[in-house]
Amino acid sequence: MVWRKEDKETVNGPCLQAGQYGLPGFLVLLLGLLTLLWIPVPSHTFLWKAVNNFCHVPLFAGVAIVLVHLIRQLGEPRGWSAASHYAVALAGVVVLGAGSEGIQFYTPGRYPDVSDVLLDIVGGLCALGVGATADPRLSERWRRWQVAPRKHVVRIVSGGLVLAALSPVIIWAYATWHRDHQFPILCQFSSVWDMRFVQAIGSDLSIVSPPSGWTRSSGETVGRIVFHPTNYPGIRINEPSPDWRGYERFSLEIYSEWPTPQPL
Known part of the structure; x- marks a missing residue:
């Protein structure tokens, strides 16, 4: 009983501290989300478009982390299971991602893209998946995924999804270098x-x-x-290339x- 009491205090301490900064953090991340909607990229090249698209992944990974902390503050006093915190946070990521694309219907010069929503979900899913492999609040049923080799599988799959989302940036970066090199x-x-x-x-x-x-x-x-x-x-x-000075034919x-x- 003593061990369980100490463990609960150890677990809830960081949780309460995270809750104090959860709402400001969420607002900061929401502001970052809005930048994807209205701040233009430096140039409309294939490479910058790929970079801009990939930014959905880390941004919504951060949104998912903040959401799960906020939901925990609401859910723990009401007896919600720790697994439900992750499920609701993922649903929030989907809603925010779809909503941000829906707003672009009414934003001049912006066009909604289903692939952006998929990247939002990838970012949120990877962050929540990796976080769940180290969360002691989860029930025994879900803690099976915190033991090797299952936790390694989750982390490797998450890393693979992030790498797949990053691959267009790598491809266009090399293609741009190849074009400039020749x-x-x-x-x-x-x-x-x-x-x-x-x-x-x-x-x-x-x-x-x-x-x-x-x-x-x-x-x-x-x-x-x-x-x-x-x-x-x-x-x-x-x-x-826009600069052809020194060439005549x-x-x-x-x-x-x-x-x-x-x-x-």
Whole structure:
């Protein structure tokens, strides 16, 4: 009995302290949430868009942590189970995430995205999952997940989800470095990294070996473009370097598989 009394005091002490700062912390995190809605990113590049999207994960991880502390202050005096605190906190993450996207219907220049809600849920789920593996308030039924190897599985899965959410940032960071590294070449159709910034418009684009008749090809691979019968088919190279000082000419190699010249 003495051990249980001391354990309860040890558990509730940090809980009460967290409750004192829970509401201010929640307001700070809510303010951070609003920044995702109205503060523009530094530039509208693929990389910055990926960074902005990933920020949903750590932000809502923080929201979930604050929510579970707030709900604990409400639930413990009423006899709510510790597991229910996590369930309600996760539901709060879903509501806040969906609500923040819904507001964007009425925000000029912003567009709601279901993938952002999924990232919000990933952030909240990972934070709550890792937190639950070290929470002594949980019942014996849930404490099974606090013992190896189960707790390691939860933490590894959570880390994997965060890494998966971060992967677009890593991919676009490398693609941007690759593009800048091969400047002044815009695109030489030599790898998937070249193609990250190339967009086919009314056409089909693929990387192939040079045709046998193209003896002047400067590379081992070329881009094969098949135009569809539509208005202005072609390809678009997104986000080229804006600074071309010191360059006077634009060089482009084109080969047609038609036996006779074709009007463009």
